[in-house]
Amino acid sequence: AQSVTQLDSQVPVFEEAPVELRCNYSSSVSVYLFWYVQYPNQGLQLLLKYLSGSTLVKGINGFEAEFNKSQTSFHLRKPSVHISDTAEYFCAVMANDYKLSFGAGTTVTVRA
Amino acid sequence: DAGVTQSPTHLIKTRGQQVTLRCSPKSGHDTVSWYQQALGQGPQFIFQYYEEEERQRGNFPDRFSGHQFPNYSSELNVNALLLGDSALYLCASSSDRNTEAFFGQGTRLTVV
Numbered sequence: 001a002q003s004v005t006q007l008d009s010q011v012p013v014f015e016e017a018p019v020e021l022r023c024n025y026s027s028s029v030s031v032y033l034f035w036y037v038q039y040p041n042q043g044l045q046l047l048l049k050y051l052s053g054s055t056l057v058k059g060i061n062g063f064e065a066e067f068n069k070s071q072t073s074f075h076l077r078k079p080s081v082h083i084s085d086t087a088e089y090f091c092a093v094m095a096n097d098y099k100l101s102f103g104a105g106t107t108v109t110v111r112a
Numbered sequence: 113d114a115g116v117t118q119s120p121t122h123l124i125k126t127r128g129q130q131v132t133l134r135c136s137p138k139s140g141h142d143t144v145s146w147y148q149q150a151l152g153q154g155p156q157f158i159f160q161y162y163e164e165e166e167r168q169r170g171n172f173p174d175r176f177s178g179h180q181f182p183n184y185s186s187e188l189n190v191n192a193l194l195l196g197d198s199a200l201y202l203c204a205s206s207s208d209r210n211t212e213a214f215f216g217q218g219t220r221l222t223v224v
Contacts, residue, residue, distance in 0.1 A: 105152075
């Protein structure tokens with residue numbers, strides 16, 4: 001079985017400042033890693049995913065994440081946030097069973 | 113492309129009643145997964161359907177059942193509703209054995 005821990009439940013940040021959302025995972029098998037974003041009253045949208053290869057993954061809306069196998073982490077970063085980045089962010093893992101296991105989420109609130 | 117569509121968007125039911133939620137997958141997708149997202153939590157995997165059969169199931173009681181039709185659309189049924197079943201129910205579709213899942217907007221179920 002896999003599990004995901006998102007280390008920050010809430011992250012307040014000022015507009016144009018950088019942000020990092022931390023994610024650690026636990027699994028006895030190899031997994032794929034994902035970050036999803038959820039805007040209020042909406043479903044989940046894929047930001048980026050790591051399947052294999054380069055450990056630095058670039059996604060949509062200027063987000064990127066780095067896979068660290070030794071630390072079993074997959075932290076999400078953005079160098080400069082906008083008000084529109086206010087949302088809930090979920091880290092998730094998937095093994096060869098092709099089902100997603102999600103963390104509890106991190107609420108990002110961007111202030112002007 | 114309409115993406116993944118779910119109906120209804122909101123629903124209020126009384127304890128003990130039964131409910132059916134519906135999902136139409138993204139065009140070209142043959143696999144449908146259902147997730148339950150309680151307030152303030154990450155989505156939890158309920159089950160996955162492929163070729164009209166339940167391929168795998170999460171840790172949910174038998175009150176939760178589903179169906180997939182020949183056109184790949186799917187239904188989630190919940191019997192004997194409990195207050196704790198109140199949640200956002202998300203449907204995700206994908207191609208078989210593909211890592212990228214597309215989510216619908218969800219159905220907000222409130223049990224009173």
